[in-house]
Amino acid sequence: MSPTWVQLAYLVAALCFVLALKGLSTPRHARAGNLLGAAGMALAVVTAYVHGAVHNGLLIALAVAAGVAVGIPAARSVKMTAIPQMVALFNGVGGAAAALVALTEFLAVPHGSVLFQAATALTVLIGSVSFSGSVVTFLKLQEVMTTRPVLLPAGRLLGIGVAVACAVLALAVVLTGNSVLLVLLALAGLALGVLFVLPVGGADVPIAISLLNAFTGLAVAASGYVLANTLLIVSGTLVGASGTILTRLMAQAMGRPLTNILFGAFQTTAATARTDEQRTVRAGTVEDVAIMLGYAHSVLVVPGYGLAVAQGQHAARELAQVLEQRGVTVHYGIHPVAGRMPGHMNVLLAEADVPYEHLKELDDVNPGIGSVDVVLVVGANDVVNPGARDEPSSPIYGMPIFDVDRARAVVFMKRSMRPGFAGVDNSLLYHPKTTMLFGDAKESLTKLLAAVKQV
């Protein structure tokens, strides 16, 4: 048993974490909440170091310093658009750390109680799944590999096989306490994590990240049993529970049940089959669009990830201001999953000084969308795809969308006719009231800005 002062310090740290999560759920206290969490963490780590680093103190300090030297620059330099994959990566290393902790403790104390061995097996398994799964989500979001669902031949069977192998190995570890089996379990867990995330489609990857985040929480909680440490149990469980709820909330925002996202694997990836049909696309010039915008009464901007990638937020805001000076009402329609994660687009636009009041959600926009003169879709696609509303066969059917096809005119700013992140064809691109403006979002916006000033 640790001395009382250590227990008390852990208790304070755990309280800090609860309040941090509470704070992060309300806009006003979010930043303070995060700082409080960091303070609690600092207290816990210093306590553990002072009390527990009997041996290897210097080495531990060096490892922490190395971690800080890697973590802070990575977190500081990452572009706002790349935040989701950064979170995935941080989550993955956390999972790996949990697995390593359990593995190390197991080597040091080879024959503990059954409960100890069960907790060890669980930590190693979940930690490994979380690590390899997070790495795959990182590769997907970074577009190192395809963002589309990857369906291996007999992938489902393979997945079930590996899952069964994991269960058997875990049971064997609990019964025998054999460390070789534990290492095999870790490897099986790594394979399971990869197989688990591969079939998840691009647009659903954030949900997978959130779920893996909850997994890491559980791994940390299980490691708390291994080490009989209440702080780890409480904090890990907190993250596991809140992560699960958050995952559900995110899935709800996308209008799709969680099971569908994880196991549905977009079986209709071939929904783009209709592209051989002859369909015409109307491409417009910058001047055409400038006139449409300049003489409109109300304009709705629907930004998507393409805008963020092109770093066009500032150009979009300037364009909106020029239009407003002409007496045009400009609003932004922010889809819950615009960008790559729920809330991601709000972060990006806030960065560009777009006033909060101009950001409208689905329910604010859709009822009055018929009176919007021009909808400017900048680098978005799936969130305005009428297929999500009208075609039950569409892989994104059921996801709430902006009904921009009901507005008077639509301008799509896109780099190409390529389908969106979910890899689904969009019939709106071929609609008679749609004008396409091809090119990089930022460049087009800058040209548009100049052209509108001339109108």
Add this chain to the structure above:
Amino acid sequence: MIDLLTIFVLAVFVGFEVVSKVSTILHTPLMSGANAIHGVILVGAILITGRAEHALEIALGLAAVFLATVNVVGGFVVTDRMLEMFKGHKAGKPVKSATNGHREVGE
């Protein structure tokens, strides 16, 4: 053992309760913040390395310390960066006008 189970069950409920009402805007920062908090595994990593005696254990333990530290500091810094943007705006920072004086109103 039952003590630990009690703690676990209570923590589950607290976890459910604290995030039950959260607006979409905050989903990403909340996830990132929770991500930083599970970096508390750093405590476990320090404790096991602090009592490790064999080379293999020390090496594994140090690797865990390193990875957990990346998780902790990276997680908190990224979350803070996200939230900083919201806050700068809430403070009512005046939006700079984009005109350069030669605006034409062609009505």
